[in-house]
Amino acid sequence: MNDQLRITGITVTPVAFRDPPLLNAVGVHEPYALRAIVEITTDQGLTGLGETYADEGHLRRLDRAARALTGMDVYALGAMYQRIAAGLADDTGADGSGLTGLITSSSTVDRVFSPFEVACLDIQGKAVGRPVSDLLGGAVRDEVPFSAYLFYKWAAHPGAEPDPWGEALDADAIVAQARRMIDAYGFTAIKLKGGVLPPEEEIEAVRALRAEFPSHPLRLDPNAAWSVPTSLKVATELDGVLEYLEDPTPGQKGMAEVARQSPMPLATNMCVVAFDELAPGVAQDAVQVVLSDHHYWGGLHRSKLLSGICETFGLGLSMHSNSHLGISLAAMTHLAAATPHLSYACDTHWPWKDEDVIQPGVFAFADGAVRVPRTPGLGIELDRDALARLHEQYLACGLRNRDDTGYMQRLHPGYRLRSPRW
Numbered sequence: 556m557n558d559q560l561r562i563t564g565i566t567v568t569p570v571a572f573r574d575p576p577l578l579n580a581v582g583v584h585e586p587y588a589l590r591a592i593v594e595i596t597t598d599q600g601l602t603g604l605g606e607t608y609a610d611e612g613h614l615r616r617l618d619r620a621a622r623a624l625t626g627m628d629v630y631a632l633g634a635m636y637q638r639i640a641a642g643l644a645d646d647t648g649a650d651g652s653g654l655t656g657l658i659t660s661s662s663t664v665d666r667v668f669s670p671f672e673v674a675c676l677d678i679q680g681k682a683v684g685r686p687v688s689d690l691l692g693g694a695v696r697d698e699v700p701f702s703a704y705l706f707y708k709w710a711a712h713p714g715a716e717p718d719p720w721g722e723a724l725d726a727d728a729i730v731a732q733a734r735r736m737i738d739a740y741g742f743t744a745i746k747l748k749g750g751v752l753p754p755e756e757e758i759e760a761v762r763a764l765r766a767e768f769p770s771h772p773l774r775l776d777p778n779a780a781w782s783v784p785t786s787l788k789v790a791t792e793l794d795g796v797l798e799y800l801e802d803p804t805p806g807q808k809g810m811a812e813v814a815r816q817s818p819m820p821l822a823t824n825m826c827v828v829a830f831d832e833l834a835p836g837v838a839q840d841a842v843q844v845v846l847s848d849h850h851y852w853g854g855l856h857r858s859k860l861l862s863g864i865c866e867t868f869g870l871g872l873s874m875h876s877n878s879h880l881g882i883s884l885a886a887m888t889h890l891a892a893a894t895p896h897l898s899y900a901c902d903t904h905w906p907w908k909d910e911d912v913i914q915p916g917v918f919a920f921a922d923g924a925v926r927v928p929r930t931p932g933l934g935i936e937l938d939r940d941a942l943a944r945l946h947e948q949y950l951a952c953g954l955r956n957r958d959d960t961g962y963m964q965r966l967h968p969g970y971r972l973r974s975p976r977w
């Protein structure tokens with residue numbers, strides 16, 4: 556019996572989708588966010604989808620990997636990982652600042668492997684008639700809760716019409732943004748992207764959120780914009796208000812210093828972003844919660860490995876997000892459903908986008924959560940017209956690498972990157 560499912564073709568399509576001017580510690584989102592859509596076809600006619608970053612260096616590596624994987628069996632994930640690792644042995648440099656959450660130290664092999672693994676799991680699920688969550692050990696929850704991800708933002712990109720969210724540059728506007736997002740999606744946890752305004756103003760915004768939403772767990776994430784003393788001052792002032800403080804200060808050493816006196820746990824998607832960063836992070840007790848992200852932790856199986864390591868060493872587990880489309884949401888949802896140790900609402904940029912490459916209707920948020928698809932594979936369908944349109948948009952928009960800092964500097968030439976800023 557031929558029980559193999561051979562990869563006959565892999566296409567990698569870069570796309571661009573509209574993105575509002577969301578502010579962060581290193582600048583502002585450009586008018587389009589970039590993603591790459593990976594589609595794998597097989598000799599039995601089954602196809603699978605993956606989604607990842609689309610910066611130029613990453614695209615070049617994806618193309619190399621796609622050539623190397625063609626002809627392989629979709630069940631041979633371990634061999635695929637080894638083949639990608641061997642192929643990239645001379646090509647592991649970082650891909651710029653924006654890919655993986657304002658850090659560059661994630662593993663190149665894990666980043667490149669991830670979308671292919673997800674697409675193969677999509678195919679495996681379709682082949683056996685089971686959802687991807689079943690292939691990961693089975694769902695332990697029917698619904699996955701996500702958090703309301705708030706951003707300081709401008710009303711519009713310069714020269715463009717205001718977007719529907721409007722300007723948010725103070726505490727009142729952040730509360731209004733939260734109200735609107737929670738009314739629309741029902742989120743039961745809130746994350747504020749900080750590192751934008753002086754810390755006192757961000758503390759004021761968090762306190763205003765607490766007053767307006769007394770029972771929502773709150774998080775603040777300044778992306779390492781603060782010194783150790785500033786981090787400790789903010790942590791002390793927000794004692795009893797935050798469920799965790801995310802990446803207040805740069806590096807494991809600084810985080811460990813803050814963690815020793817912080818009243819709340821510290822979380823990270825900046826100083827522990829690869830397997831070789833876990834041991835020193837644990838040894839220094841630099842973080843108490845790791846934000847997993849299958850896009851740079853090497854796919855869904857390796858994210859479950861991360862979960863096991865976190866559980867073993869008493870670390871909490873949450874989930875990180877970058878601007879993403881529906882294929883990523885599907886993968887995140889299946890992974891979260893099949894990860895018992897994940898005990899926080901996951902991050903998602905979902906409410907900030909208004910276009911996609913998948914057929915609509917799969918992910919309807921209710922009470923801040925999405926139902927885990929029970930259909931085979933990821934449970935989503937590609938919308939080919941939308942894919943073509945978003946690819947045209949990629950070609951036309953001229954953006955080739957995420958560059959929040961460069962965009963800010965073009966608009967405000969005096970803007971300088973400083974870490975820590977406060």
Ligand SMILES: O=C([O-])[C@@H](O)[C@@H](O)[C@H](O)[C@@H](O)C(=O)[O-]
Pocket residue numbers: 577578579655656657748776778824875876877878
């Ligand atoms: O979208 C953004 O501006 C975020 O700051 C993103 O780049 C981060 O990776 C992320 O969401 C985080 O939690 O640090």
Ligand SMILES: [Mg+2]
Pocket residue numbers: 656776778801802823824
């Ligand atoms: Mg973060």
